[in-house]
Amino acid sequence: MDQGGAKLQDDLGKVRTFARLICVDDESAAALLERALKEAIQLAEQGMVIDVAVRMLALMCSDPSLQAPKIVAFEPAARHGHDALVAGIRALPLPQRRALVLLDVLRLSPHDAMRVLNLDRRLLESRRDAARVMLRKMLGR
Numbered sequence: 001m002d003q004g005g006a007k008l009q010d011d012l013g014k015v016r017t018f019a020r021l022i023c024v025d026d027e028s029a030a031a032l033l034e035r036a037l038k039e040a041i042q043l044a045e046q047g048m049v050i051d052v053a054v055r056m057l058a059l060m061c062s063d064p065s066l067q068a069p070k071i072v073a074f075e076p077a078a079r080h081g082h083d084a085l086v087a088g089i090r091a092l093p094l095p096q097r098r099a100l101v102l103l104d105v106l107r108l109s110p111h112d113a114m115r116v117l118n119l120d121r122r123l124l125e126s127r128r129d130a131a132r133v134m135l136r137k138m139l140g141r
Helices: 003-022 026-045 052-061 081-091 094-105 110-117 121-139
Strands: none
Touching (some): 003 026, 003 052, 026 052, 052 110, 081 094, 094 110, 094 121, 110 121
């Protein structure tokens, strides 16, 4: 696989992970990913050159389905390991969840995460830090 293909595969992996963690369930994540892929394909067909990961993540963040607040209960006793971490992340408030996933899970640069969320660095890092504190409490650490 050439370098461009490898980067595209990596970008799509990041987008898939983001959808899974940002949505409250796997069905919503699949639907969000499908909508973002369709829109990205339309942009590509129009000749718009895009940074795939940043553009698709931004499309996902602006998706109307994510704008309505959703409350997710976290049951720490019912989950362990990876499942507990995913459930904990999904239970975070959306602004904090987005910042945590972009910076800590996907390891986007602060510059790219700022572009995705259209936030300044101080607010982005504040949200990520708040998410870390909440997640530690949920997971009992």
